[in-house]
Amino acid sequence: VLCAGAQKSGKTTFLARLGEMFRDGAFSHYRFAGSLTLCAFERVSWSATVPSGASSPKTVRSLRVENDTFYHLRIHPSGEPAYKLDLLISDLAGETFPTAVSLRQFCADLRSLARADHLVLFLDSARLADQANRHTECDNARAFLQQVLEVKHESRSLEVEIVFSRWDYIVRNSQSAALVLFCQATEEDFKRRFGGRFAALEFRRVMARPDGDLKPTDDVIQSIFAHWLETPIYASTLPTPRARQPARDFSAFGLP
Numbered sequence: 001v002l003c004a005g006a007q008k009s010g011k012t013t014f015l016a017r018l019g020e021m022f023r024d025g026a027f028s029h030y031r032f033a034g035s036l037t038l039c040a041f042e043r044v045s046w047s048a049t050v051p052s053g054a055s056s057p058k059t060v061r062s063l064r065v066e067n068d069t070f071y072h073l074r075i076h077p078s079g080e081p082a083y084k085l086d087l088l089i090s091d092l093a094g095e096t097f098p099t100a101v102s103l104r105q106f107c108a109d110l111r112s113l114a115r116a117d118h119l120v121l122f123l124d125s126a127r128l129a130d131q132a133n134r135h136t137e138c139d140n141a142r143a144f145l146q147q148v149l150e151v152k153h154e155s156r157s158l159e160v161e162i163v164f165s166r167w168d169y170i171v172r173n174s175q176s177a178a179l180v181l182f183c184q185a186t187e188e189d190f191k192r193r194f195g196g197r198f199a200a201l202e203f204r205r206v207m208a209r210p211d212g213d214l215k216p217t218d219d220v221i222q223s224i225f226a227h228w229l230e231t232p233i234y235a236s237t238l239p240t241p242r243a244r245q246p247a248r249d250f251s252a253f254g255l256p
């Protein structure tokens with residue numbers, strides 16, 4: 001799973017919330033079965049927890065060097081402990097997003113994209129709520145999806161989820177109704193441009209750490225997670241390793 005989007009669009013907080021929900025046992029259908037990156041999950045949610053002593057919750061910045069590194073989660077469906085599933089989730093550092101939008105080669109070299117079965121693209125509601133920023137936010141997302149179509153092998157097997165993140169910025173806005181309509185129009189525009197070009201194109205409204213007395217949209221976060229696990233993976237055939245001493249030349253790559 002590759003999470004992409006502008007800096008501060010809420011990607012890391014979304015992943016931190018996933019980790020927190022597993023820890024709290026909030027997932028109804030899945031159970032935690034291990035992680036090779038527990039420290040990373042702990043680190044991203046640390047500054048939002050009481051013991052860290054932060055005055056208000058905030059999320060640590062993801063660093064550029066962390067592109068192409070992954071959070072690992074092993075889970076099993078409730079009641080089926082023998083059926084383990086491994087998930088690798090990458091959080092594209094926000095500061096590299098403009099590079100990804102403008103440089104095709106950067107996208108072509110991004111291993112997390114090459115290998116992704118799911119792309120979660122974050123559209124920041126705070127920027128969508130702002131007349132001055134909303135067009136750049138949408139243009140960047142469209143340009144990025146276009147890059148993905150151009151560099152990704154078998155883009156038709158990529159599941160794309162567009163997340164209107166930090167949704168409380170729209171819910172709490174005095175122009176909320178008009179903004180909701182703007183988001184609907186944006187959704188229609190994306191469907192017109194990209195519908196049918198990926199395995200799926202779905203839209204979600206998420207608040208992972210809303211301000212004030214609003215509650216996180218745990219049910220939506222849970223359904224995104226379930227979608228990652230329940231969508232059949234179109235097993236991209238891995239290249240067969242070359243046999244060092246094949247019986248015949250043409251059988252070096254696994255031909256009979």
Ligand SMILES: Nc1nc2c(ncn2[C@@H]2O[C@H](COP(=O)(O)OP(=O)(O)O)[C@@H](O)[C@H]2O)c(=O)[nH]1
Pocket residue numbers: 005006007008009010011012013014057058059060061062094165166167168169206207208209210211
């Ligand atoms: N109001 C609000 N703030 C959020 C939400 N999710 C994240 N944030 C805050 O937005 C800021 C940027 O989030 P972060 O996850 O670091 O964004 P990233 O750069 O895309 O990884 C942080 O201060 C978060 O606490 C949300 O749902 N609502």
Ligand SMILES: [Mg+2]
Pocket residue numbers: 011012013060061062091093094
């Ligand atoms: Mg981040």
